[in-house]
Amino acid sequence: MSAYVVVELTVKNAVAKDLYSAAAGPIIREFGGEFIAGGAWSAxxxxxGHPQGAIIRFPNRDSALGWYNSAAYQATLxxxxxxxxxxFRLIGN
Incomplete structure (x- = not known):
C-alpha cells in the first residue's frame, strides 16, 4: 500500500523555495517518491492551516521514512x- 506525505506550507521567499524544491526533488525520487499534487489549498x-501544500506518494511507509530521515534530505532542512x-504528515502503510 502506498504512503503519502502531506505537506502544508507558507512560502517566505518564492525564488528561494524553488531552490529548495530543486534540491529536494531528486532525493524524493531516489526513495521512490513522486509529487502527485501541489499548490494552493481549497478548504x-x-x-x-497554511495556504499551500503538496502531496508526495511513496511506495510504502518505510520508503517515506527512509527519505525523510536520510542524510541527504536532512541536509536540506x-x-x-x-x-x-x-x-509534514505521513499517512499510509
Whole structure:
C-alpha cells in the first residue's frame, strides 16, 4: 500500500523555495517518491492551516521514512526552514 506525505506550507521567499524544491526533488525520487499534487489549498471544511501544500506518494511507509530521515534530505532542512514555514504528515502503510 502506498504512503503519502502531506505537506502544508507558507512560502517566505518564492525564488528561494524553488531552490529548495530543486534540491529536494531528486532525493524524493531516489526513495521512490513522486509529487502527485501541489499548490494552493481549497478548504472544504474546517480550519485551514497554511495556504499551500503538496502531496508526495511513496511506495510504502518505510520508503517515506527512509527519505525523510536520510542524510541527504536532512541536509536540506536548514534551507527549507529558511524559505518556508511548513508541517509534514505521513499517512499510509
Amino acid at each position: 472544504l471544511a474546517g480550519v485551514q 536548514a534551507n527549507r526552514d529558511a524559505r518556508m514555514t511548513c508541517s
